[in-house]
Amino acid sequence: MISSINPSIKAIAVLIPGILLSFTFDVFTPLSYFIFILFVTFTMGDISVIKWLKFFSPFFLVALSFAWMTILYTNQTFSYGEVMFTLWRFEITTGSILTGTSLALRSLCFVALSLLFALTTDSTKFMLSLMQQCKVPPKITYGILAGYRFLPLFQQELQILRQAHRIRGVGRTKGLKGKINQFRRYAIPLLANGIRKAERVAIAMESKGFTGDTDRTHYHQMTIEKKDWIFFSFIVGGFIIIVVFSYNLGYLNIFGKRV
Known part of the structure; x- marks a missing residue:
């Protein structure tokens, strides 16, 4: 089903939550949305789990390295809470652990969104959609x-x-x-x-008569249908619902400050 969505609408639907996630520093919001992305990928994307894991596993190791370095070198804004333990000269606090975990989960969300788009999108259709819907030269x-x-x-x-x-x-x-x-x-x-x-x-x-003019006809016409907007609303709306739940439960954290 996702492979039939207009690539431009799909790209925008994936890009908006990816950008908004970068502002969150709590664990609940990216974890919940990561689970949501996995649900969409494997129930609506017709993607093999083994194939997905082959692409995802290297980025999982990178996310772990991000989390570890963030935990060790967290600045004073995010190193709040009690000291859990001391590693050499580094004091590991609850705030640094939560910040590192949040960064890792956000990275995994970015990877999952990217794989959702890349594994369900034909490159030729994407370029045609950019020309016809986004007016790219x-x-x-x-x-x-x-x-x-x-x-x-x-x-x-x-x-x-x-x-x-x-x-x-x-x-x-x-x-x-x-x-x-x-x-x-x-x-x-x-x-x-x-x-x-x-x-x-x-x-x-x-x-073959290619001049680069934008006013041209296309053999394959890319259109935006109702299902495209449903997919857009589902992906973006799912993120908004998770943010609202995170806010009501008291977990939402924007740049180190609870909202």
Whole structure:
């Protein structure tokens, strides 16, 4: 269901809670919204749990590192409460633990929202939606789309270069100087092939009548339907409801101050 939502509406629906979450410093609000995002992802997104975990697990480790560093180096505004324990010369307070946990949960919310958008959105439809609904110039959208399409080709060409070097007896080198020379051996052919491919794409687009004008017709028409606004209201409204509950329960914390 989520894959059929207009990409521009989906992007705005994901962006608004992501921005508003950055102002919260309590644990209840990001934790509740993270659970809400997981519910939406796995009940409405048709996303494999294993595939989602492969993308999510590295960011989980990053969030833990954020939390740990925040707990150790919390400033005076957020290091309130009793001292729980002392680690070397660092005094770990209840406030620093809550602040670090909140930062980790906010980071996980950002990752979950990003995965919700990335794993359910077609890149071509997203660019078309930016052109038709957001009025982004075609030169920018088609340029981004062409660059995105080149990434798998560059990866394939890099693998071919490595195999060609191994056949000729040029293996991986050690040391800083060797790494620089190896990077040069790979970068120059890839750059040359990239320039040639870009020229071919530019010539092909000009031969098909592409001028970059915004006043143009589209083979695939992207429209905004009722279901798009329902999804927008559901994602943003869910965040607002959680904030209201957090406020009524006395958990809501904005920049270290309880509201």
